[in-house]
Amino acid sequence: MDVRIEQVGTTGEELVLIRCREITEEVREIESFVKSRQGSLSGVSDKQQYEVAVTDVCYIESVDGKTFLYTNDRVYETSSRIYELEELLRPKHFLRISKPMLVNLMKIQSIQPAFNGRFLALLSSGEKAIISRNYVKALKEALKG
Amino acid sequence: MEFKRFVVNKLILFFTLSTLITVTVALVGSAFAPDERFGYGTMLLPIKYAALCMLPTFVTFSRRELSPKAMLFRKALMLILIEAVMMIIAFTGPEIDTDRPEVILVIGGCVLVIFVLVHLFLWLKDSAEAKRLTLDLEKFQQLHG
Numbered sequence: 001m002d003v004r005i006e007q008v009g010t011t012g013e014e015l016v017l018i019r020c021r022e023i024t025e026e027v028r029e030i031e032s033f034v035k036s037r038q039g040s041l042s043g044v045s046d047k048q049q050y051e052v053a054v055t056d057v058c059y060i061e062s063v064d065g066k067t068f069l070y071t072n073d074r075v076y077e078t079s080s081r082i083y084e085l086e087e088l089l090r091p092k093h094f095l096r097i098s099k100p101m102l103v104n105l106m107k108i109q110s111i112q113p114a115f116n117g118r119f120l121a122l123l124s125s126g127e128k129a130i131i132s133r134n135y136v137k138a139l140k141e142a143l144k145g
Numbered sequence: 146m147e148f149k150r151f152v153v154n155k156l157i158l159f160f161t162l163s164t165l166i167t168v169t170v171a172l173v174g175s176a177f178a179p180d181e182r183f184g185y186g187t188m189l190l191p192i193k194y195a196a197l198c199m200l201p202t203f204v205t206f207s208r209r210e211l212s213p214k215a216m217l218f219r220k221a222l223m224l225i226l227i228e229a230v231m232m233i234i235a236f237t238g239p240e241i242d243t244d245r246p247e248v249i250l251v252i253g254g255c256v257l258v259i260f261v262l263v264h265l266f267l268w269l270k271d272s273a274e275a276k277r278l279t280l281d282l283e284k285f286q287q288l289h290g
Contacts, residue, residue, distance in 0.1 A: 093289060106286055111278040113271035116216045119278065132210055143281040145288075 028079040036080075036088045043069045043076025052076055054092050058125045060085055060102040072125040095142050097121065098132035105142065151206055155199060161266055162195040165259045173251055178242075190240060197234065201226030224260050231256050 001020075008014065016034050020027050032042050040051045056071045062082040069076040080088075086096055093105040107124045111131070114120040119131040119139075131139060170191060174181065204226065205211075205219045231252055235241040242248055 093285075105282065106289065108282055111275045111282065113268060113275045115213050116211070117271065119271070119275055134210060139278065140281070143278065143285045145285070 025079060029081075029084070032078060032080045033084070033088065036085070039092075041069060041076075041078055041080070041085075043078045045074055045076045050076060054089065054094075055104075055106070057094075057104055058107040058123045058127070059104060059129055060089075060094070062100040070125065070127070095135075095139060097135050097139065098130055101129060103129055148206075155202060158202060158263065159195055159199050161263055162198055162259065163191050165262055166191040166194050166198075169255045169259060173255060177245075177248060177251070187240075194231070194234065197230050198227050201230060224257070227260065228253060228256050 018027055018030060028042070035042055035051065036054065039054050041054060041057065043050050043052045052069055052071065057069050058072060059070050060078075060082060061068050061070065067078050067080055067082055067085070069078055078085075082100065082102060086094070086102055089102065094102045095105055097103045103121060103123070108121045109124055110122045112120045112122065114130060117133045117136075119136060121129045121131055123129060201223050204223050205216065207215075211219065232249070235243050235249065235252055241252070
């Protein structure tokens, strides 16, 4: 796929156009990347495509090779992989707290101890997410800035 | 868990155990043999017992994070092994009067109490850490919110 960048000046409309023969997974990933840079993620819920504001997402989980976005009241499936979202959403205060899960630090209400050196994050949605022992150090560093 | 962190945790456990064993020996000793007098060598016994009781704790080591169920199983195994170690010490060493069955029961009970106390201390330590993390999180959210 060829990549072209064209300057439109200060008055022109900014647009990312993907011209493709077929809408493949790769195309969806590029779309998802561009949208996430703008503060939203593409997600499918009840067979409908939605734009989900990154700030509304509580956590992102990978289950059986599929990636899901969880907001306070809905779940969306996204075509992006969790490792891609981890890189992409780091500046938006998302942090990996276990192998299959990224959490929005702005959506954690409190942290509680769990069994065997793990911690439990209580989210604004009322859900609880396990902070794996291996990711506690990264969490401390992220919070200290 | 990385081995270095595992060893540091075990060192903390060792000193906690030494303290608790010293207190237990003092309490049980004053109940069963209040008039007994010992030499300086006796002061090393809690350290010796704590060091020997540390050996079974290595059954909880795993490079990958264990599930709560697997960890619970290993903790139960650890308790059984610690009880076995203490019984071997009691029956093979000259320090403990194993002719009195109540002494054996008290040793078994004390091991269980110390086991519970150690885990209670670890829980309190994690609880304090969770509080610190929650405070750091609140500061983080105020700064970036």
